[in-house]
Amino acid sequence: METTEQVKQIKRSFRLYMNGVTSTSMRQKGLDYKINWGVSQMDLRHMAEQYGKNKALAVALWQEDIRECKILATLIMPADDFTASEAMEWAATLLTVEMAEMVVFNLFQHMNEAEKLSLMLFENDDKLVRICAYNLVCRLLKRNNECAPQLYATLFEKAAIDLKSADRQLLHPLVNCLDYVSSTDREQAKEAVQLLKAAGFDAF
Known part of the structure; x- marks a missing residue:
C-alpha cells in the first residue's frame, strides 16, 4: 500500500478509538491541535505495532x-535510521x-x-525545543547513567540561564533533570545541587 493511502487509512481508523471527553479535556488544558481525537497512548501503541x-x-x-498522527509517527519512526538533523526539523515544528x-x-x-541531538537542541532558544533538550538529557542519564563532559557543561550553562x-x-x-543529576554519584552532582539551591530549589 502506498504511503498516502496508509495515511488515509490511519486517519479513518482514529474514529474507532476517539474519545470526545479526553479531547475536550485536553483542549481545556491548552493542548490545542487542529484535530484531536483523544485516542489513548495504549491504543496508539497497538496501532503502531x-x-x-x-x-x-x-x-x-x-x-x-493531527495529534494522533504525530504521536504515531514517533512510535513507528525507526530510531536507528533517524539523524540528529532530521530530529531537529521535527523539534522545530513542535506546538505543545x-x-x-x-x-x-x-x-x-x-x-x-x-547526545549529538541534545547539544543541538540546547542551541535553540525556542521553549518547546529547550523542553525537549532537558527531557532528553534526563532520559539519557537514566538509561546510561552518564553523558559526555561537553553535554554536562552545556546542560549546566543553559540551566543557569533558564x-x-x-x-x-x-x-x-x-528541575527534574538537575534533581536527577544531583541524586547520582557522578562528580557533576555537586554542581547540579548548587544550581538548584542558588535558584531557590531544593534538590530531592
Whole structure:
C-alpha cells in the first residue's frame, strides 16, 4: 500500500478509538491541535505495532496537524535510521508540551545520535525545543547513567540561564533533570545541587 493511502487509512481508523471527553479535556488544558481525537497512548501503541517501523510513513504522519498522527509517527519512526538533523526539523515544528515529551520518550532517546541531538537542541532558544533538550538529557542519564563532559557543561550553562525563567512548563523538565543529576554519584552532582539551591530549589 502506498504511503498516502496508509495515511488515509490511519486517519479513518482514529474514529474507532476517539474519545470526545479526553479531547475536550485536553483542549481545556491548552493542548490545542487542529484535530484531536483523544485516542489513548495504549491504543496508539497497538496501532503502531500493526504498521511496524516505517520511516516514509512516519515522515508523512508527522506532517499532519493531527495529534494522533504525530504521536504515531514517533512510535513507528525507526530510531536507528533517524539523524540528529532530521530530529531537529521535527523539534522545530513542535506546538505543545505533550508532543515535546512524546517525541523524546518514544523516539529521540533511542537514537544513535541522541547526545549529538541534545547539544543541538540546547542551541535553540525556542521553549518547546529547550523542553525537549532537558527531557532528553534526563532520559539519557537514566538509561546510561552518564553523558559526555561537553553535554554536562552545556546542560549546566543553559540551566543557569533558564532557572531564572518564570515559565513553569520550562522549569518542570529542567528541575527534574538537575534533581536527577544531583541524586547520582557522578562528580557533576555537586554542581547540579548548587544550581538548584542558588535558584531557590531544593534538590530531592
